[in-house]
Amino acid sequence: MEFKLLGPLEAIHNRRVCTPRAPKVKKVLALLLLRANQVVGLDSFIEELWGDKSPQTAVTTTQTYVYHLRKSLGRAVGPDQAEHLVETAAPGYVLRVDDENIDLKQFDWVISRAQASAKANRFKETARYAEEALALWTGAPLAGVDCGSFLNGYVANLEERHTAALELRVHAEMQLGNYREMIAELRSIVTVHPLNEWFHAQLIMALNMSGRRSEALRAYQTVRDLLRRELGLDPSPELWQLHQEILAADAHGRGAPSTSPARGPLASRGAALGFVHHQPAPAL
Incomplete structure (x- = not known):
């Protein structure tokens, strides 16, 4: 069964x-x-x-x-x-x-292979394994279950693990230089994760690296306005620096900022912005 x-x-x-x-x-x-x-x-x-x-x-x-x-x-x-x-x-x-x-056990096994590939800088393998792991998800975890205190804790943990897998796949694709191919997907991702600045940064970078600097700047303005409206915060220093580098590159006629397009998640803003901080699932 x-x-x-x-x-x-x-x-x-x-x-x-x-x-x-x-x-x-x-x-x-x-x-x-x-x-x-x-x-x-x-x-x-x-x-x-x-x-x-x-x-x-x-x-x-x-x-x-x-x-x-x-x-x-x-x-x-x-x-x-x-x-x-x-x-x-x-x-x-x-x-x-x-x-x-159990699909969860399969997910954990495949994503562990994706993580190992990423550590070895084998990003084609990373992207493939991460995509395989994400394909096991068919919706919100435990959909259709009226969750109580224990199950709600597990659902939150599972949602974070899904976000981490998605970040791993995006990171790998960006390392492979698949900027143009990732734009549409990243637009969808930031709609689902509107307060995750790392995903916004990847969209901004993908647009810029595809020669769409004006759209990249508009994408920055969108996330800046969103953060101010929803949380009363300005963008993180990392996201602000990315914006400044795009402006500087544009002013000097350069095509892209020097900032790496696949930096790790902007963890300094914490879980309130939707970043992944792995916590063990609650014990039963």
Whole structure:
């Protein structure tokens, strides 16, 4: 059986979707998948399912949800296999599944290869692996699940990992000099990540390196106005310096600033601007 977390939560067997429909049962499945092959305690299920308003019957009700999860999966793989998939293990339950059958585990494996390629300056490989990793995403993580405190923490972590993978791919393409080819995609990216200055910087650089300096300057004005309007901030020193270098190059008749087009993320502005700061997923 295969499981998908990077988009709508799905359980798939022989190309047939067999995801539980009941909202609470889906939450139980999501928790088990995010800690696949590790025991998830009953306290974690109760916290996710009810927060600080758990009923006196929380333990038995959780056990009922696990029963319904097994029953739902069992309709696809058989009751014996379902019992093996979702095992009782003190102080809770554990989902037994191979990493290759969870899209999140596949993503982590492929993106680790992209990161290794980037460290070795093999940017064609980096771009290919990063694109392969990003292709595993089919939407917002855990879409369709009514997330509580634990799952919301995981969703935030997954969204940051997706942004990091996207940054890695853009960085590789810029290092390969694919400026013109990246312009349309970067315009879409900054629409989705409007407060991420690093993505804006890559768009500005791609436009400038493609001989479209006036558009690059307008792109800078757009992000400057956005930051002032939304956050009351001026652009970061790095972004301001890029703007100044484009102006100086234009004044002296040069085609491009000396600034590297693929500098790392402008981390100095912090998470408030949408930058990726990798934090471990919350423990269950």
